[in-house]
Amino acid sequence: MKLAKQTIWITGASSGVGEGMATVFHREGANLILSGRREAELERVAADCAGGPGRVTVVPFDITDAVARESAARRVLDEFERIDILVNNAGIGQRSLAKDTSLDVDRRIMEVDFFAPVALTKLVLPRMIEQQGGHLLVTSSVAGKHAVPLHTAYCAAKHALHGYFDTLRVEHLKDNIAVTLLVIAGIRSDVFQHALIGDGSEYGDSDWGDGAGMSAEACAERVVEAIVGREREVVIGIEAALQALALKDKDPEEFIERMAKMMEWMLQGRRMRQGKA
Numbered sequence: 001m002k003l004a005k006q007t008i009w010i011t012g013a014s015s016g017v018g019e020g021m022a023t024v025f026h027r028e029g030a031n032l033i034l035s036g037r038r039e040a041e042l043e044r045v046a047a048d049c050a051g052g053p054g055r056v057t058v059v060p061f062d063i064t065d066a067v068a069r070e071s072a073a074r075r076v077l078d079e080f081e082r083i084d085i086l087v088n089n090a091g092i093g094q095r096s097l098a099k100d101t102s103l104d105v106d107r108r109i110m111e112v113d114f115f116a117p118v119a120l121t122k123l124v125l126p127r128m129i130e131q132q133g134g135h136l137l138v139t140s141s142v143a144g145k146h147a148v149p150l151h152t153a154y155c156a157a158k159h160a161l162h163g164y165f166d167t168l169r170v171e172h173l174k175d176n177i178a179v180t181l182l183v184i185a186g187i188r189s190d191v192f193q194h195a196l197i198g199d200g201s202e203y204g205d206s207d208w209g210d211g212a213g214m215s216a217e218a219c220a221e222r223v224v225e226a227i228v229g230r231e232r233e234v235v236i237g238i239e240a241a242l243q244a245l246a247l248k249d250k251d252p253e254e255f256i257e258r259m260a261k262m263m264e265w266m267l268q269g270r271r272m273r274q275g276k277a
Helices: 016-027 039-048 066-079 103-130 152-171 216-228 239-250 252-273
Strands: 007-010 031-034 056-058 085-088 134-139 177-185 233-237
Touching: 007 016, 016 031, 016 039, 016 216, 031 039, 039 056, 066 103, 085 103, 103 134, 103 152, 103 177, 134 152, 134 216, 152 177, 177 216, 177 239, 216 233, 233 239, 239 252
Parallel strands: 007 031, 007 085, 031 056, 085 134, 134 177, 177 233
Antiparallel strands: none
16 A cells, blocks of 8 residues: 555545545555544545544644634644645635635635645644654645636635745755645536635536546545655646646647637636526
């Protein structure tokens, strides 16, 4: 088993990519700490992992609540001698044009998708330095590599993750701490339904058909390879998203035009679903 006896703390573990990682990592022998806001869903994921070789512990908390975050970190660090891997996976999406999005929503997205994982990392990092090794995994997105319409604040947060954690990797090279950024796109999850629109309410819909995209478990299996290889960055997702990523560097003007067309397609699809077409 590739992750035997490693202790892995996963945030955003109650669904989607986080749940997929929990399932696959446990199958590979890891001890898991599962975190997120929805305790009942975390318990469900933990129950699904029951019977495997590793231990599973549920530590629910809101990652944006500083007091709850520090309390959760104290509990984890007191209960576990080592934290081999921290997976900063919790996040929130966006589905609104910049001009229609309140600054409060921009701040909320930055808080969840950037400041919260940075804050949790700061709480765990001293233990990794003390134990002379560790691995930080950060769930990013193609939105952290290029423009994606209707995602301005989300893109900003994901780009910020790359800047921060790429630099952190350099600062702690001597401490044997690896950093892997997961650039994902088109993974099946409920992220679309819970994405924020301009007034802060949830989008409650999907821009893609039901069942479209790569499964969360298939994504997680590729993540295991990235952990074992201590890869700095790994791109995981559907072919169309990977092609867009390549096009940005190959033909920037064509890339911008395609993104603009995608925006119109997304807006038209929304109008049709709302009966406004």
